[in-house]
Amino acid sequence: MQKKQYERPMIVKHIAGLSNKVGRAKTSKSMQSISGINIKELTAKYGSPLFVFCEKTIREIYKNALRSFSVRYPKVQFAWSYKTNYLDSICKIYHDEGSWAEVVSEYEYEMAIRNGVPGNKIIYNGPYKPYESLKRAVNDDAMIHIDHFDEMYMLEQLSEELGHPIDVAIRINMDTGIYPIWNRFGFNLENHEAMNVVRRMHLGKKLNLVGIHSHIGTFILEPSAYKTETAKLVEFAKTVEQELGYTLKYIDIGGGFPSVNTLHDQYAPGAETNKPVEVYAEAITSALLDANFAPERLPTLILETGRALIDEAGSLITSVVANKRLPNGTRMVIIDAGVSTLFTAFWYKHEIMLGEDKGGLLEETSIYGPLCMNIDVIRPSIRLPAMTVGDKLIIKPAGAYNVTQWMQFIHMRPAIVLIGENGKVDCIRNAETVDTVKGPEMTPDWLNS
Numbered sequence: 258m259q260k261k262q263y264e265r266p267m268i269v270k271h272i273a274g275l276s277n278k279v280g281r282a283k284t285s286k287s288m289q290s291i292s293g294i295n296i297k298e299l300t301a302k303y304g305s306p307l308f309v310f311c312e313k314t315i316r317e318i319y320k321n322a323l324r325s326f327s328v329r330y331p332k333v334q335f336a337w338s339y340k341t342n343y344l345d346s347i348c349k350i351y352h353d354e355g356s357w358a359e360v361v362s363e364y365e366y367e368m369a370i371r372n373g374v375p376g377n378k379i380i381y382n383g384p385y386k387p388y389e390s391l392k393r394a395v396n397d398d399a400m401i402h403i404d405h406f407d408e409m410y411m412l413e414q415l416s417e418e419l420g421h422p423i424d425v426a427i428r429i430n431m432d433t434g435i436y437p438i439w440n441r442f443g444f445n446l447e448n449h450e451a452m453n454v455v456r457r458m459h460l461g462k463k464l465n466l467v468g469i470h471s472h473i474g475t476f477i478l479e480p481s482a483y484k485t486e487t488a489k490l491v492e493f494a495k496t497v498e499q500e501l502g503y504t505l506k507y508i509d510i511g512g513g514f515p516s517v518n519t520l521h522d523q524y525a526p527g528a529e530t531n532k533p534v535e536v537y538a539e540a541i542t543s544a545l546l547d548a549n550f551a552p553e554r555l556p557t558l559i560l561e562t563g564r565a566l567i568d569e570a571g572s573l574i575t576s577v578v579a580n581k582r583l584p585n586g587t588r589m590v591i592i593d594a595g596v597s598t599l600f601t602a603f604w605y606k607h608e609i610m611l612g613e614d615k616g617g618l619l620e621e622t623s624i625y626g627p628l629c630m631n632i633d634v635i636r637p638s639i640r641l642p643a644m645t646v647g648d649k650l651i652i653k654p655a656g657a658y659n660v661t662q663w664m665q666f667i668h669m670r671p672a673i674v675l676i677g678e679n680g681k682v683d684c685i686r687n688a689e690t691v692d693t694v695k696g697p698e699m700t701p702d703w704l705n706s
């Protein structure tokens with residue numbers, strides 16, 4: 258008889274969940290459908306992983322945000338931040354709700370035009386705007402936000418070429434108590450660079466200041482920072498009016514409100530602790546109202562909110578492809594979506610739901626993606642019941658920044674569907690094939706022989 262092989266003993270901690278007088282608390286949640294559409298049916302038809310967006314959620318969150326600001330201030334305009342999610346279908350829903358477009362490159366500018374947004378409803382931001390794209394934006398009557406002196410100078414040259422003055426706004430960076438300060442964009446307020454660029458423009462007589470803009474960062478958990486930002490912008494607006502006679506048409510406070518996601522270093526769930534949009538609206542509009550603008554000089558408040566509007570409307574359905582144990586005994590599962598698909602895994606402890614109700618003991622588990630790269634960690638630690646290959650995990654909110662920052666790295670990008678308000682499911686982006694990736698490539702003849 259062959260001697261049995263030695264197996265190293267392993268102790269695994271099982272967590273049954275805390276008990277209370279009604280029984281054991283449930284710590285892993287499940288969802289079998291999204292907006293009434295069965296998850297298994299969705300992946301059977303469109304594959305896994307799969308991004309799913311819900312039109313109803315998009316519209317509800319947008320309407321609530323618009324209302325939160327409009328009840329407090331009469332001139333409010335949202336401009337959809339393209340980089341947050343520039344799927345045509347998503348952008349068109351926001352434009353249909355009345356939102357303008359906020360773009361940060363020539364490429365995004367072109368997408369907004371193709372989505373039917375008129376130039377005078379496009380805000381052109383960003384640190385790199387090529388001359389020809391600025392020319393087009395000026396001819397389209399777009400709102401150009403100057404980022405640096407070279408751009409100001411380029412616009413002056415353009416004004417000379419076109420033979421007329423150009424309306425512009427400037428981006429301003431400032432200390433609002435949020436660190437690190439995003440001070441590489443625009444002109445600094447505290448060292449008077451912002452005031453000096455306006456004085457310089459005024460002396461040049463070619464550019465006319467019509468607005469000011471600032472974007473203090475992203476996922477800002479402290480609403481009072483916006484009150485500081487708005488108060489500083491208002492003071493700046495009053496100074497340029499008194500000193501140089503510019504009456505500003507708008508004050509653009511940028512984006513940056515948090516979604517209901519949870520940052521890796523946040524202790525409590527974001528859905529329970531991140532403040533709702535109303536609190537941000539109160540902070541911003543109270544600073545505007547404090548300024549006591551005359552009615553005929555009331556500037557439009559522009560918001561470039563991205564993440565807080567779209568995140569919750571998107572989910573990623575994934576499938577378990579393997580179960581494994583690390584040498585130290587830690588349980589791991591591999592799923593079919595990695596950080597190349599779900600970029601926001603670097604920032605968030607997403608909510609991860611089971612695709613079906615499962616009993617059994619929970620065990621601390623690491624969730625890895627399918628990339629052959631050590632950084633491909635979707636969640637370093639989460640309590641999950643035993644999983645089987647093919648089981649679904651739904652990761653949410655996943656609507657912001659993923660479908661713009663994703664990449665074809667090792668695996669191609671999956672399909673995206675939109676569930677309409679009428680319950681109809683439409684594929685709004687096909688899963689990629691090798692042809693999608695190889696289409697733009699050419700091989701020199703001598704390598705083909």
Ligand SMILES: Cc1ncc(COP(=O)(O)O)c(C=O)c1O
Pocket residue numbers: 338341359382472474475476511512513514561562563564565
């Ligand atoms: C200029 C500008 N506006 C708007 C946004 C959107 O920000 P968020 O998605 O945090 O609302 C960004 C994002 O970085 C930005 O840089």
